[in-house]
Amino acid sequence: MDEREYNMAEEVKVFSTWASPFALRVIWALKLKGVEFDTVHEDLINKSPLLLQYNPIHKKVPVLVHDGKVICESLVILEYIDETWKQNPLLPEDPHQKANARFWAKFGDDKVMQSIGGGVLLKEGKEQEEGFAASMENLKYLEDEIRGKKFFGGETIGLADIALGWLAHYLDIVEEIVGLKLIDQEKFPSLAAWKQEFANAPIIRENWPDRDKLATKYVAMREANLGKGTPK
Amino acid sequence: MASDQVTLLDLWASPFGMRVRLALAEKGVKYEYSEQDLMNKGALLLQMNPVHKKIPVLVHNGKPVCESLIIVQYIDEVWKDKAPFLPSDPYQRAQSRFWADFVDKKIYDFGRKIWMEKGEDQEAAKKGFIDSLKLLEGELGDKPYFGGETIGYVDIALVPFYTWFYAYETIGNFSIEAECPKLIGYCKRCLKKETVSKSLEDPKKVYDFVVMLRKKYGIE
Secondary structure, three states: OOHHHHHHOOOEEEEEOOOOHHHHHHHHHHHHOOOOOEEEEOOOOOOOHHHHHHOOOOOOOOEEEEOOEEEEOHHHHHHHHHHHOOOOOOOOOOHHHHHHHHHHHHHHHHHHHHHHHHHHHOOOHHHHHHHHHHHHHHHHHHHHHHOOOOEOOEOOOOHHHHHHHHHHOHHHHHHHHHOOOOOOOOOOHHHHHHHHHHHOOOOOOOOOOOHHHHHHHHHHHHHHHHHOOOOO | OOOOOEEEEEOOOOHHHHHHHHHHHHHOOOOEEEEOOOOOOOHHHHHHOOOOOOOOEEEEOOEEEEOHHHHHHHHHHHOOOOOOOOOOOHHHHHHHHHHHHHHHHHHHHHHHHHHHOOHHHHHHHHHHHHHHHHHHHHHHOOOOEOOEOOOOHHHHHHHHHHHHHHHHHHHHOOOHHHHOHHHHHHHHHHHOOHHHHHHOOOHHHHHHHHHHHHHHOOOO
């Protein structure tokens, strides 16, 4: 292409880490919409000056930079992506359905992730039992919501699917580490079916982080958390 | 729109509920206010918000919308011909969403710790709270409102918490105005607007409510 065309081409960058389920949401959304982008791989132990400049408040990934405009917080980024690149919409037009999608995305982050990550992976004994019970309660709500639908977004992947998508891969690893089954086929048949559908969907299936690397990381996180406060 | 049925399930002292009241007032929407007893949750609340069993819940023509910021966005999208809360540019919208999310993550959590905790935990919460308000002051800059010339999404997310500042200050034994005069100036400016003053509760009444809560939770 000639110089003018090159300068008019959009510049889209995603700051991410290999393990982050939040950054993965942004990568999925851009790929589902066919948007070209570059990935800047961050090391959270050694954050780049650019990341700290772009996200001084939270100092986290993901960060999206689109033609010099910086956006932080994965769910905020997803809405920006959906409003900027209108092909393959992630949100429906109807305000009530839109509110519903946002509700389940938020539920995933506020409750599901907390109960499974904080309550099950990082705990043991009685605390883990409580975390497990809370997780099961939360998964039941998801089961009721997904029943009769292929995706939370209906026939196609939507905002809630992308926000909850970590359940279709990261959860397996957690279950193996703690020896507990959370998305049990018998207890949550619709959610188990969604998990399969989503994990194997085009684009989604090509971008999962390495299972063994994740397992190593999560085992280390669990041990570090359990090691706190116990006499050595 | 003339036959819209709008009900708000709410608790008078809730800053989250006040967000919705303010949003509805800005749009000039007529609605039925239904005060909820959270110690004895009614059938309607449990039916309309079975997942969280919390207020606020907006019921619009029989269908519920839950979570205050989700409700505020819904109101903006349904009653779109008046007083838009979000700008039309996607990047500006993203900035507004970021800062409203910041209010949720920081102001509420630190504020809660100020009235629930003691000693070091309370001191840490006070510092976090003031640091967060200062970041908000930076974002406000020279604008009259976060929304620019008119009240917007971030203003609606933030200003109800002003009604809890007196409680935080009295219980935490500090002055928010001394640390963040610009932000307090901003809140007082907002209160000059009728939609804001009629949607927000009296800080002294809120303080009495918080005192009652502390007694109930055995914090002294």
